[in-house]
Amino acid sequence: MSQEILVLGAGMVGVSTALALRHRGHHVVLVDRAAPGTETSYGNAGFIQREAVQPYAFPRDWKTILRVIARRGNDVHYHPGAMLRLLPVLARYWRESAPDRYAGTIAAYAALVRHCVSEHEQWIAAAGAEDLVSKAGWLEAYRSQRAFDDTVRTATMVAREHALDCAVLDGAALQAAEPVLHGGLAGAIHWRDPWTVSDPGELVQRYAALFERQGGIVRRGDAATLQPDGSGWRVMTDAGPLSAAQAVIALGPWASTLTRTLGYRLPLFIKRGYHRHYASARMPSLPLLDAERGFVLAPMRRGLRLTTGAEFAHHDAPPTPVQLAAAERYASDLVDLGAPVEAQPWMGARPCVADMRPVVGRAPRHRGLWFHFGHAHQGFTLGPATARLLAELIDGETPYVDPRPYDPARFG
Structure with missing residues (x-):
């Protein structure tokens, strides 16, 4: 039966939710304070990451933990005050990363990831977004031979277990495949199953436009105004109050604030990240992760996008793009970046859960x-x-x- 449904949040997750529900005949209004695809979903490397069957776990060896604490790498940065506040949820993240628990999480994660390309494929075709998509995969590159050899062993094992397609490129093969690189890399894993997108925000916008062509409605509004309304829900928008029988919170890194207001205490936290585009005259043909320096080089429509690793900080704290500055230096070893396109780097936040599984399902108490x-x-x-x-x-x-x-009830 057709229902009236509010979807709060117009990133990739929220827009996809609105599309899926409208496709089934529901009357759907998509509500966000910003235009679709202009927040978190805008700032990423553009991967539809079919090979990502293992979510990022908390490191279990003290050597790595001490390296992060001492800020000796570029993959993780943190604000000390934020880390103190995050200690309880990070402790749970650490526990959930224990080998026995993590094995179950991999199984749950892989069950979703194996469908990521096929589920995107239908919307890409319907939205006429094929021009944004490459099906050639991406490169996971290493500078040191030891790290590369260790990764080859792990990657080939994961590929066999999860039916993934990858190729091992030594330094010479990598240089032949990507002649714009300056050299100095030991090799790379070429993950062939993933698709990559030259403008992630634009893909979300085309999905949103498809949603509107199919009869969906997009409104600007404040998700923080969501409240019960009789037997349904109401939210304030630029068109006035809107009510519906059901509501979906798909707010990404802002979900924690609203769910806490409603009385839920979920183990959520954010990781901030940065990117910037550069007017490189010669870009690699494939996106490349420098795994030992913690950044991605991704050829995009706006230029060569340089993305950083994770920053643990308060969501609204002032930007501290130290990882991006370091990544610029490291990336210059590999390619000629060119001049920055934007006056300032972009900053966004990734919405994380301590057990590394998304929260998908009915709110337990509403x-x-x-x-x-x-x-x-x-x-x-x-x-x-x-x-x-x-x-x-x-x-x-x-x-x-x-x-x-993925059931929210797992948190009680």
Whole structure:
């Protein structure tokens, strides 16, 4: 039966949710304070990451932990005050990364990731967005031979276990494949299953435009005004108050604030990240992760996008793009970056959950309310896949994957 549904949040996850529900005949209004695809979903490396079957775990060896504490690497940066506040949730993140627990998380994560390309594919075709998409994969590159050899062993094992396609390129093969590189890399894993996108924000916008062509409505509004309204929900928008029988919170890094207001204490936290475009005259043909220096070089429509690793900080703290400054120096070893395109770097936040699994399902204590957030680094990848799962749950169908690992009720 058709229902009226509010979807709060117009990033990849929220727009995918609105599309999936509208496709099933529901009357859907998508609400956000900003235009679709202009917040978190705008600032990423543009990967639809089919090979990402293992979510980012908390390091379990003290050598790595001490390196992070001492800020000796570029993959992680932190604000000390924020780390003190985050200690309880990070302690849980550490526990959930123990080998026995992490094995279950990999199984749950892989169950979704294996559908990421096929679920995107249908919307890419319907939205006419093929011009934004490359199906050639990306490169996971290493500077030291030892790190490269260790990764080759792990990567080939993961590829066999999860039916992934990858190729091992030694230094010479990598240089032949990407002659714009200056050299000095020991080699790379070429992950061939993922798709990459030359403008992630634009892809979200085309999905949103498809949603509107199919009869969906987009409104500017403040998700913080969400409140019960009789047997349904109401939110304030630029068109006045809107009410519906059901509401979906798909607010990414802003989900924590609203869910706490509603009385939920979920183990959520954010990782901030930065990017900047450069007017490089010669860009690599494939996106490249410098795994030992913690950055990605991704050829985009606006130029060569340089993205950073994770920064643990308060969501609203002033930007501290020290990782980006270091990444600029490291990237200059590999390519000629050219001049920055933007006057200032972009900064955004990734919505994370301590057990590394997204939160997808019915809110435990509120009728007609649904949660859809916590995708960490993979909201762009998993948005359509988890949107399908949520739509099936809302419609009372048998879900295409087991929903229990992602159920909000797991937190009590």
